[in-house]
Amino acid sequence: MNLLQLHQGSKHFGDKTLFDDAQFSINEGEHVGVIGPNGAGKTTLFKILVGQETLDDGQIVKAQKLKIGYLEQEAREPLDLSAEEYLEQNCSKPIWELKQLGTDLGLTEAHFQLPFHQLSGGYRMRMKLLSLIGKEPNLMMLDEPTNFLDLESILALEKFLQDYRGAFLLISHDREFLRRTTDHTLEVESGSITKFPGNIDDYFEQKAQLRTILEAQAANQEAKRKSIQDFVDRFGAKATKARQAQSRMKMLDKMEKIEIKDLPIRARIKIPAPVHTGKETLALIDADLGYPDKKVITGCQLRLERGDHLGVVGFNGAGKSTLLKTLAGRLHLLSGERQLGYQVTLSYYA
Template sequence: MSVSPKNLLQLQEGAKSFGSRSLFADATFSVNEDEHIGVIGPNGAGKTTLFKILADELELDDGKVVRSGNLRLGYLKQHDVWNLDQTVEEFLSQGTSIPIWELKKMAVQLGLTDAQFEAPIRSLSGGYRMRAKLLHLLGEEPNLMMLDEPTNYLDLETLLVLEEFLQSFKGAFLLISHDREFLRRTTDHILEIENGDFVKFSGNIDDYFEQKQMLREQLQKQVMSQSAKRQEVLDFAARFGAKATKARQVQSRLKQLSKMETIELKALPVTAKIRIPPPIHTGRMTLEIEDADLGYPDKIIIQGVNLKIEKGDHIGVVGFNGAGKTTLLRSLAMDLDSLYGKVAWGYQVEAAYYAQHVAERLSPDESVHEALARTAHRDVKDQEILDIAGSLLFSGDAVRKKASVLSGGEKARVALGQMLLKKSPLLILDEPTNHLDFYTVEALTQALEKFEGTIIFVSHDRGFVRRIATKILEVRNGELHLFPGPYDEYVWNVQRYGNQGSDKKKELKIRHRDQLASSKPERTLSTNAAEESPDKKQKVKELESDKKQIEKNLQDLDKKIKILESRMIDQSTKLASLHGQELNKLSIEIGASQRKIHELEAEFLLLMEQKDSLTGQISDLKSS
């Protein structure tokens, strides 16, 4: 198989195992020049291993990687070994082909300042280190990028910058991420790695889930049909097998049955089922802070903190990278002493703290069971430890696995188990979704939504914040600002008031839900304008003419809308009729039909908006 002109890279019949564990065998897929591919799969499926193989850092056991002659590969790793004493400029000058002065111009878009260029890497927060790595990647001028969990530790602003960059990137990329919203906005293909199989789907992450569901339903029908056909042959053989006149027919049918290729319906991937043990009983007040300064002996990060947190509050902490979110969580978890002020804890309140890099702190020689038992609450029995381990997909011999052989996602699940077994009424979580696959993030989200205790958390995953947070606490300019409403209302406020000059930014207006409706701008027409005009009659005439033209446009739009509705039904019918084709080919056809439906829906919605606008204009004209 040769590499076609559009192919940048191909994996051909690749196989990789670690000891007795096979990650994949006979795996084949390709990357074309303009494809933006999201790579997904359960933790431990081999996503990062695949990247290392494609980057020539690991060898295949069998098969080969074919690279085009013009391939320029850039690889953003999940974990890099830093020289923390290097300045950012020194780091960027190694292995990049773009001059530093050009990189500095590009750095502005990522929010890196000249001062940070000259600062040692150890002085940067996790988010700013990620920005430096992104800039280094751009400096390599790749036409194929591989990004392993690039959104980890990014604030909302940098996340949006990264989204925009990836959307406009002219080359190809492979992107590992658990952030469904990020994948939806940046990718046009999905590579699924599951049970050792590689399947490439056309479309974004939402299209992928739709296609998966449709394919599974089709396979279920085929399995049922084949099962019925088998049973029919067996019944025929049982009924007529003893009759000499039917012997030839019986043998013929049995021969056909033996040649029939069995259609297998693969089991759905086993997913974590996280259950948070009920917390110990506490009073209404969880934590109260008065006039506290938080930070380090040589530097105050957040000052004048006055905060009251009650039982049942689910607080999402937001702010720019470096604003002090982790410092705040460490202080609340008593991992960092407050410099000044008063901290009062409620009755029987003790925090369970999931630190940003807690999974990396596991002892490499400790087993999963030992790690869970070491941090469990004193009342927890061994069976409960095993139950929690099982719910996190560590059952049987898996509980004896050493931390040194666990994947990043598996280590994160162990750390989650340690936190849950503390039975704490207060969970403090710093980026808990990092390194977790879709299924585990969903299981954790559902468990936290039901948790009756208090949660204070930081996460870059917008969907996760949206579902968990009942309040938003913003860290900004060394101060805390509490927003008493859900995440979408906070974002609405930031978008409305956050970009109206530095003074406005410093005094972000926070509004309650009952104020939102009244705060929206009203459309008004001056009732005095026509009276003050010397050509009142001419004005009325023009308005009447405008009204007739708008009504005509409205009729035309109604016709277009009916045509679009008909075309969307046709596309949906075509999509539903696809069946019986080879998996990858079928997914491409499904993706094409879905994209057509999405295009028609977008055009339909645009026309509906135009219709609403014109209807409003007619109403205004009538009122005038």
Template sequence: MKSLFQISNLSKRYGPKVIFDRAEVRIAAGEKIGVIGRNGAGKSTLFRMMTGEEEPDEGEIVRFPELRLAYLEQLDPFQPGERVIAFLERYTKRETWACGKVAARFQLGPEDLEAPIEALSGGYQMRVKLAAMLLREPNFLMLDEPTNYLDLHTLILLEKFLADYRGGFLIISHDREFLKRTCNETLEIENGKITLYPGDIEAYLAWKAERREQRLRQNENVEKKRRQLQAFVDRFRAKSSKARQAQSKLKQIARLQKIEIEQASPDVSIRIPPVTVRKGVALSCEALAIGYPTKRVAEGIDLVIERGRHVAILGDNGEGKTTLMKTLAGVLEPLSGSYTWGKTLEIGYFAQHTTEMLDPADTVERYLYKVAPSDVTRQEIRDMAGAFLFRGEEVEKEVRVLSGGERARLCLAGLLLSRRDVLLLDEPTNHLDFETVEALGTALRDFAGTVFFISHDRTFVHLLADTIVEIRGGRVLAHPGTYDDYVYHLECLLEEELSRLSPPEEKRDGKGREKPSSGSAKPKSAYHERKAIKSRITKLQTQRTALEGEIERLSQEKERLLQEILDDPTRYDPERQGRLDAVSSELEAAEGRWISIEEEIETLRNTLEAAS
């Protein structure tokens, strides 16, 4: 595949903090890459350097002539009062019919195209941005946290678009499920280096863990060998009959080199102080209506939630999820009806705006001491701070110097320490990397109290939710079944809606003119043929990943056998030599199979592009 980016000897630092240290990577056309790394590792910095918004301190980023790049802008490119169709035409310089056709892929119908952009929810505005990006006909996309604040409906649309997209892309996301569904390669930024792995995030993390274990075992073997040789030297160095052998052993010791192993990022573990387990009803709503004096958002809400349930509040943006949460938290008064919390239950509430209540003069540690019960230990407070990325001297930072994301993390850490029976969490996973998101989901799953939460992170919802409540069309209803059932239900509805909105492919030619009727429809078998090719590509990619693991294993064994021969070249071992010959043959065969699979994948991809 043709290269689109070549990054060589890349170095970047901010003050004393090293972000990149002689990092290198090549990115080719058609690669669908998920970008991961801890907060502050340099993911967004890399994007800014790749798009030219920021310059590296050293090294170079080569953008090849074939590159047609598009990326989601962080600042909205809309003009005040602009309608959707007017924006698409102005921003992309494309005809009305073309704008409408691409917009339909994101479930933007005729009414949406005529609507003022400022009247749309955040999810629908994201759809408009994606349509505008695609209208520029790029062959490579860069998306920095595109799933933040997206409702599930729009998230499924985005997944479908990326799965069908014929070009390549880089996506930063903390949602493991989203990355699994959209990306077949993984790029990690860690310790100033860039690693690009030809497999999805699950395969990469497994490979990374195994590779580290192999290196640790190899270093243990090297150390064991050193001790054995040193023991021989210490015992026989003084004996003239053994002096020559002792010198030989010293040379062997000098040749034994340990593999350098990068310092692993600390594992994220969150422990929530336990609450008393109680039976009974946590929340009861009767004929509840919620909203604002000038707008009724939902009404007729009748819910009964048992204590200990973990309730996901789901629905499209703008339907009223946050309004319901604010009402249950006591921030908003009900318009009518009532809700009742169980007796003796203490309620804790987290939302992005709760950061406004922080005292700017507090340090991180002092704030956590304030909100934690008296029996919570200093170590527990330090552990919670560390779980939310306040480690070492960072616990002494004052609130006034914290970023918005850091303040949100601090408020969330404080709430988890406060030992409340009920937790109301509105988008708790924003500003967290995926390790922390999953650690939080696991900790809350084991939490004996009651949790109501809003989140668009599919991995987090899947980990935590045992009850689904949906807000749609002014109604709030408990959804039967699991979260997976709910997602499947939405996907079916989406397919029906897209089929209704999408115009027939044959209606217009490349210039937007109506095509004459040919009297015969496009054969249905073409769809099934494309589906079969995609399925074959997926299977081949799985085989390729397995082969890469086998090649890695055989390469290491071959290196080990060669090292043994170098360590003692005077001793001929026919069994070892036979094994070396066999490993070399197996390695050559595995590499040949890998090349064949890679060539078949390339051929199938070309066939798909030609068929489209």
């Protein structure tokens, strides 16, 4: 059953067309990834669907039983309420039931008692998601919910979305996250909106197939146009062929040109070969890391060797950025030793 349909929708900002004559529908239980380049209109589309902005043309048809829950990218947060009070004020479900659901998101009683603004970004997101669930929507709209989340929070959100029985629209640039959580893909790009069955991998496969078909059709059409034009050029001036030439000219005029959109620009970054270094490149020995008024990591022992590729994970506030700043020499050790290997030069990006 359709929960929501967009019919011949158009939206413009000045001279820029976000989308024109767009049509799609969202059905019960569909898990839809919403993709497209920055500025294509994904967030604007969400705001239109929830009534915060309006279409220039077209209409939105909503099922009578539709109830939308919207997780915005940057929503205002309560400053003086505990997380529990925030949920009680915003949800129809009883708080005890929300707390039970919260355990699946890694929330404990201590999290519910904290002032909302004191929760880390990951736990604030989980509370907002719980608030959405507590309103019992049958269509959730999530605008880049993984932004600023630690790995633990992303995994908790991923599992929740995989198990969620309702429908949702999810804006994300994380291909792996989309692959594991969605079963349809909504593309917002180049002034159009197109819905594809399947997850992000299926989408790319279908896009490649469609492009191959369009290129073949365009080549056939161009050959046909050339053949007709050659006939007109050759026989247009001859009285015996004039009627045929005119008829074929009309065929040319009526023939709609098949347009193939340019492929997105792909970045090609050339990283020059590094200078050969010693085996050991960087080390922290008996190191305390942090700031004069706050020790973040104690007794750190870390050695990196040539060719190591190290991923740094941990919850928000655990000290990941502090560690990288210290390794890069941007932050002085509180105690201990930092050793830089032979011919090692560091680059730091944050």
